[in-house]
Amino acid sequence: MTALGNALAFLHWDQATLMPSGAAGTRALESAALEGLAHEMLTATETGDLLEAAEAEARTLDADPREVALVQANLREVRRQYTRATILDRDLVEALAVAASTCETAWRAAREERSFAVVREPFETLLARVRESAGAQASVLGCSPWEALLDAFEPGATEAGIDRVFSELEGFLPDFISEVIEQRTGNPDPGLPEGPFPEAIQERLAHDLMERLGFDFRHGRLDRTIHPFCGGTPRDVRIATRYNEADFTSGLFGVLHETGHALYEQGLPEALVFQPVGQSRSMSIHESQSLLYEMQLGHSRAFLAAFLPGWREAFGGSGPAWEPETFGRALNAVRRSFIRVEADEVTYPVHVLVRTRLERAMIAGDLRPADLPGAWNDDMERLLGIRPSNDLEGCLQDIHWYDGLWGYFPTYTLGAMTAAQVFDAALKGDPAIGDGLDRGDFRPLLAWLRTAIHEKGSSLSVEELLREATGRPLDPAVFRAHLRSRYLDGDR
Amino acid sequence: MTALGNALAFLHWDQATLMPSGAAGTRALESAALEGLAHEMLTATETGDLLEAAEAEARTLDADPREVALVQANLREVRRQYTRATILDRDLVEALAVAASTCETAWRAAREERSFAVVREPFETLLARVRESAGAQASVLGCSPWEALLDAFEPGATEAGIDRVFSELEGFLPDFISEVIEQRTGNPDPGLPEGPFPEAIQERLAHDLMERLGFDFRHGRLDRTIHPFCGGTPRDVRIATRYNEADFTSGLFGVLHETGHALYEQGLPEALVFQPVGQSRSMSIHESQSLLYEMQLGHSRAFLAAFLPGWREAFGGSGPAWEPETFGRALNAVRRSFIRVEADEVTYPVHVLVRTRLERAMIAGDLRPADLPGAWNDDMERLLGIRPSNDLEGCLQDIHWYDGLWGYFPTYTLGAMTAAQVFDAALKGDPAIGDGLDRGDFRPLLAWLRTAIHEKGSSLSVEELLREATGRPLDPAVFRAHLRSRYLDGDR
Numbered sequence: 001m002t003a004l005g006n007a008l009a010f011l012h013w014d015q016a017t018l019m020p021s022g023a024a025g026t027r028a029l030e031s032a033a034l035e036g037l038a039h040e041m042l043t044a045t046e047t048g049d050l051l052e053a054a055e056a057e058a059r060t061l062d063a064d065p066r067e068v069a070l071v072q073a074n075l076r077e078v079r080r081q082y083t084r085a086t087i088l089d090r091d092l093v094e095a096l097a098v099a100a101s102t103c104e105t106a107w108r109a110a111r112e113e114r115s116f117a118v119v120r121e122p123f124e125t126l127l128a129r130v131r132e133s134a135g136a137q138a139s140v141l142g143c144s145p146w147e148a149l150l151d152a153f154e155p156g157a158t159e160a161g162i163d164r165v166f167s168e169l170e171g172f173l174p175d176f177i178s179e180v181i182e183q184r185t186g187n188p189d190p191g192l193p194e195g196p197f198p199e200a201i202q203e204r205l206a207h208d209l210m211e212r213l214g215f216d217f218r219h220g221r222l223d224r225t226i227h228p229f230c231g232g233t234p235r236d237v238r239i240a241t242r243y244n245e246a247d248f249t250s251g252l253f254g255v256l257h258e259t260g261h262a263l264y265e266q267g268l269p270e271a272l273v274f275q276p277v278g279q280s281r282s283m284s285i286h287e288s289q290s291l292l293y294e295m296q297l298g299h300s301r302a303f304l305a306a307f308l309p310g311w312r313e314a315f316g317g318s319g320p321a322w323e324p325e326t327f328g329r330a331l332n333a334v335r336r337s338f339i340r341v342e343a344d345e346v347t348y349p350v351h352v353l354v355r356t357r358l359e360r361a362m363i364a365g366d367l368r369p370a371d372l373p374g375a376w377n378d379d380m381e382r383l384l385g386i387r388p389s390n391d392l393e394g395c396l397q398d399i400h401w402y403d404g405l406w407g408y409f410p411t412y413t414l415g416a417m418t419a420a421q422v423f424d425a426a427l428k429g430d431p432a433i434g435d436g437l438d439r440g441d442f443r444p445l446l447a448w449l450r451t452a453i454h455e456k457g458s459s460l461s462v463e464e465l466l467r468e469a470t471g472r473p474l475d476p477a478v479f480r481a482h483l484r485s486r487y488l489d490g491d492r
Numbered sequence: 493m494t495a496l497g498n499a500l501a502f503l504h505w506d507q508a509t510l511m512p513s514g515a516a517g518t519r520a521l522e523s524a525a526l527e528g529l530a531h532e533m534l535t536a537t538e539t540g541d542l543l544e545a546a547e548a549e550a551r552t553l554d555a556d557p558r559e560v561a562l563v564q565a566n567l568r569e570v571r572r573q574y575t576r577a578t579i580l581d582r583d584l585v586e587a588l589a590v591a592a593s594t595c596e597t598a599w600r601a602a603r604e605e606r607s608f609a610v611v612r613e614p615f616e617t618l619l620a621r622v623r624e625s626a627g628a629q630a631s632v633l634g635c636s637p638w639e640a641l642l643d644a645f646e647p648g649a650t651e652a653g654i655d656r657v658f659s660e661l662e663g664f665l666p667d668f669i670s671e672v673i674e675q676r677t678g679n680p681d682p683g684l685p686e687g688p689f690p691e692a693i694q695e696r697l698a699h700d701l702m703e704r705l706g707f708d709f710r711h712g713r714l715d716r717t718i719h720p721f722c723g724g725t726p727r728d729v730r731i732a733t734r735y736n737e738a739d740f741t742s743g744l745f746g747v748l749h750e751t752g753h754a755l756y757e758q759g760l761p762e763a764l765v766f767q768p769v770g771q772s773r774s775m776s777i778h779e780s781q782s783l784l785y786e787m788q789l790g791h792s793r794a795f796l797a798a799f800l801p802g803w804r805e806a807f808g809g810s811g812p813a814w815e816p817e818t819f820g821r822a823l824n825a826v827r828r829s830f831i832r833v834e835a836d837e838v839t840y841p842v843h844v845l846v847r848t849r850l851e852r853a854m855i856a857g858d859l860r861p862a863d864l865p866g867a868w869n870d871d872m873e874r875l876l877g878i879r880p881s882n883d884l885e886g887c888l889q890d891i892h893w894y895d896g897l898w899g900y901f902p903t904y905t906l907g908a909m910t911a912a913q914v915f916d917a918a919l920k921g922d923p924a925i926g927d928g929l930d931r932g933d934f935r936p937l938l939a940w941l942r943t944a945i946h947e948k949g950s951s952l953s954v955e956e957l958l959r960e961a962t963g964r965p966l967d968p969a970v971f972r973a974h975l976r977s978r979y980l981d982g983d984r
Contacts, residue, residue: 003525023728033495
């Protein structure tokens with residue numbers, strides 16, 4: 001099954017980077033056939049029987065305790081996959097796929113009209129299917145319907161756990177954002193250097209950046225695409241990105257983000273690469289690694305000191321916009337804006353809070369689709385102080401819900417908080433890391449992440465992993481302290 | 493199964509073009525797992541039962557006769573694959589794989605020493621397994637052991653059929669080669685233009701060449717690799733090649749060869765692309781398409797008239813070596829040489845005759861491996877008039893046998909003869925084709941090949957296909973006439 005999954009990963013990478021356009025139709029059939037085959041293998045009666053027998057055997061296994069733990073972790077992951085895959089019958093899976101496909105098409109039309117009304121009906125149909133599916137999963141998994149959706153991306157996460165950390169964010173962020181913006185009034189954020197920045201130079205710098213952070217090019221590649229991603233497999237990680245000749249930061253910091261994902265994949269335990277326990281832990285842990293590199297490290301003074309002079313030289317840049325202090329302020333500008341993917345580190349979580357609350361309300365049946373646009377705009381006004389003037393600036397901006405992706409949004413902000421907490425623990429755990437960063441040496445940081453996060457694979461739960469790496473469960477106070485330090489105190 | 497096969501084709505393409513070196517180990521496991529899965533699907537009891545039921549149903553099928561023929565052709569192909577796949581038990585397949593892998597490694601060492609003795613023992617072991625496998629196949633297929641091997645690449649081919657055409661070649665080629673070489677004595681073949689020829693320019697010319705011959709870049713790509721090949725799938729054909737900066741003809745005529753393969757794949761019936769009947773017919777038919785483009789067309793005066801001026805301009809070349817007449821004579825030089833892959837159109841078949849005779853003798857048990865080097869050298873001396881001075885120039889030069897590939901060599905020359913016969917039929921069948929070639933317009937030729945060969949897929953047997961396209965079975969006289977016309981009479 002891992003081999004099938006890996007083959008699918010390469011088919012997807014190829015499709016997004018090099019595949020000629022005319023092959024789209026057959027490629028879709030090829031991928032669907034392989035996905036169907038993997039699903040068939042996982043849900044076969046024989047798989048269930050073998051799993052049960054293995055679980056019975058593991059309960060009385062007489063071996064090295066570490067090996068027993070590994071076997072049990074593997075079985076836990078297989079059981080999890082098996083349970084999730086066997087819950088839904090084929091009819092519902094197909095109905096969901098059809099509803100999502102129909103809704104996604106209507107969503108594109110709705111965006112043209114900037115009006116949610118255009119997509120409301122297919123959205124209602126899709127939501128009904130998603131709720132049906134979530135309900136079926138919830139009754140088997142013994143959790144709430146929304147938790148059942150969340151669990152697909154974030155194993156073990158609960159509504160109570162999300163409430164605990166998100167309510168703290170919601171409690172301090174609105175005022176904090178006002179405070180940051182007020183402090184900067186009269187001292188407006190400077191602009192970034194102006195281009196053009198040739199793509200070929202950006203690509204070379206991206207390559208250098210990856211190499212310097214520890215990306216192993218014997219086990220991965222960098223290519224071009226339309227929508228940046230990190231794909232492939234742990235032993236062959238494929239980053240693909242795009243370059244904007246007017247703004248090199250979008251390409252280079254995009255690559256930095258994907259490099260965080262890639263380093264995690266390359267650091268997964270090599271010996272377990274075909275086993276469930278050898279896979280990455282969860283979306284929030286994955287996103288914590290990308291955001292640790294992009295935001296915690298990449299937007300820091302030490303990082304800019306290490307890279308900015310080389311970038312300036314490569315582009316032949318000059319002027320005050322290239323001063324590290326000025327560049328850093330431009331990079332860390334804070335603005336209230338409507339679009340999540342363009343948001344800065346401070347306002348981004350607000351976009352996630354809005355989506356999480358509305359999504360939960362819709363799954364619970366407390367919010368009707370017809371009321372979504374108004375509820376969205378109200379929440380944006382309440383939490384961020386700005387009100388979208390049309391649905392394209394509001395509830396139509398993200399593809400996720402319209403494509404059937406529910407329970408996913410919280411992982412972005414769980415990842416951001418986890419990144420802060422892991423980076424903080426790394427710096428405090430080994431003074432060589434901070435010293436290294438000051439010298440532009442990123443190896444001590446990677447070595448620490450390898451041991452604390454990457455090499456653990458899926459052997460621990462998300463909470464155990466975080467506790468072992470940082471000494472405590474997810475604590476929004478660390479993220480809050482990071483924001484205060486960078487955006488109010490100007491320490492980072 | 494086709495989807496799995498297509499996925500494997502892309503994994504192989506990726507491996508040969510872009511895959512980072514460190515991924516070789518996991519990629520081997522991924523490919524092996526997919527191959528194992530495809531084999532399991534094909535040989536499942538259920539597949540046999542379904543096939544039998546379908547065959548029974550097809551016998552009384554009440555439908556459009558063309559549809560009935562298509563169904564029956566499909567079932568014939570599935571039956572063929574099923575029979576071949578179920579003959580050998582797993583133990584023998586694995587023993588073969590191990591023997592081949594061991595022998596291939598020893599072969600590399602033997603090449604270093606230029607001595608067959610180094611590889612003799614593993615070669616004997618491998619030959620024993622190949623004979624065992626061929627015998628098992630022969631008893632089920634009702635043919636001779638060597639035919640069973642040949643049949644894997646060339647369905648329906650027989651020893652008698654090979655004898656008929658190869659003995660004719662053996663009858664005229666030795667004298668013909670002497671005649672050609674004698675005629676040219678005192679008028680030595682000129683050299684090709686001298687480089688360097690920048691790779692980037694070669695790549696652009698290769699792209700132009702493919703486009704002009706009708707390669708559809710919406711359904712394929714051109715990339716770089718170490719060992720040129722044509723891979724991918726019919727709807728996404730991937731050509732990969734290498735460029736030699738000292739000799740641009742190796743790259744461009746290599747691409748021309750692969751373009752012949754590619755045009756065949758792109759021309760297979762689109763609606764049947766996931767069905768057995770929609771696949772290419774056999775190795776000799778495939779090779780006939782590549783050699784038709786590379787040798788029949790590519791080495792002709794009309795082709796050089798169409799392309800040489802552009803190539804000269806692109807490389808900024810000058811001097812007599814760029815005159816079409818001179819260039820054509822250099823391209824069509826004839827030399828007695830030891831190495832098959834460096835041989836010209838006239839001497840190449842002799843290399844195949846030698847291998848075919850020796851291979852049949854070894855499979856029949858009439859030639860012991862210990863006697864192979866001497867027998868090889870004797871045959872080369874008898875048929876080509878030159879005697880290798882060591883085994884690297886002799887029986888160690890090709891990987892095929894040492895890697896377990898038996899029954900394959902004849903297809904090269906069957907392909908060359910078929911190419912001559914198909915090209916001849918095309919020119920005679922539609923005067924617009926020759927007129928087109930004279931104007932540098934290759935569309936009429938491709939249109940004819942599409943109808944006569946490509947769109948037939950595997951709906952006909954090799955012999956039926958050739959008979960429908962050219963009016964007769966394989967006839968070496970056409971190839972002979974082609975050689976005479978090009979190399980003695982100077983007409984082409």
